[in-house]
Amino acid sequence: MSECPKSRHANKSKNDMVNLVDNVEQKEDLKFNRRAFLKSAVGASMALGLSTVPFSVRAMMGLTDDEEDRVEIIDLDQLPVGESHKFYYPTEKDQALLVHTVDGDLVAYNSECTHLMCPVFYQKEENKLLCPCHKGSYDVNSGQPIAGPPQRELPLIEIEVVNGKVYAVGRQFRHG
Amino acid sequence: MDKKWYWGIIFFTVAVNVIMLQLTTRAYLGREFEMVLPYSIVGVVMAGIAFFTFLQWKKVEYKEDEK
Numbered sequence A: 001m002s003e004c005p006k007s008r009h010a011n012k013s014k015n016d017m018v019n020l021v022d023n024v025e026q027k028e029d030l031k032f033n034r035r036a037f038l039k040s041a042v043g044a045s046m047a048l049g050l051s052t053v054p055f056s057v058r059a060m061m062g063l064t065d066d067e068e069d070r071v072e073i074i075d076l077d078q079l080p081v082g083e084s085h086k087f088y089y090p091t092e093k094d095q096a097l098l099v100h101t102v103d104g105d106l107v108a109y110n111s112e113c114t115h116l117m118c119p120v121f122y123q124k125e126e127n128k129l130l131c132p133c134h135k136g137s138y139d140v141n142s143g144q145p146i147a148g149p150p151q152r153e154l155p156l157i158e159i160e161v162v163n164g165k166v167y168a169v170g171r172q173f174r175h176g
Numbered sequence B: 001m002d003k004k005w006y007w008g009i010i011f012f013t014v015a016v017n018v019i020m021l022q023l024t025t026r027a028y029l030g031r032e033f034e035m036v037l038p039y040s041i042v043g044v045v046m047a048g049i050a051f052f053t054f055l056q057w058k059k060v061e062y063k064e065d066e067k
Ligand code: FES
Pocket: A113, A114, A115, A116, A117, A118, A131, A132, A133, A134, A135, A136, A148, A149, A150
């Protein structure tokens, strides 16, 4: 067996952690703890820095697959003022909301709340988009958050009206 | 170099990397893909700096033990 430190103040080990556990002197204690603390800080810094890498890898891959096409949503006369209509754009998984606001404008957004993805709905009494989950609300004219937890705007869906039909033609993530 | 400097540099990289992670996720979720890469390059460089500073600090710190 390797010899273990016999006397009370013997620090024979090369390992800080062993010394820290066996140690009885306050001065040494500070030294070992300080070292451990700095090591954790280095670890934290590296973990934080490196955890940005997957995002950039995904971003590089995602740059290409963002082509969007033109999709018919609804006939304009089926959507009276103050009403909204649910549709999906650009894929079947992206829920969206077309709103005919009380001011007579047509706006469309992806309707997943930017907080925790609950679907928002249009409230015509207050003329805003409301998220039922945590009472987040968005300005219906801009899609920008105005109250509650959401920090980012809803993705804006560009629309066109041709011959009384409403089409979705594109999407903007950062706008306004 | 004084040991305080190593501490300073390492905690500076921690602070920068917290901010970089925040900016990267925000750019990513906001689909500002062209901004994601620069942020994460800064993050990785800072992680490298933290690591090499640590190696230097270790040399200096543990020299005392051998005396
Ligand atoms: S999910 Fe919409 S406010 Fe929380």
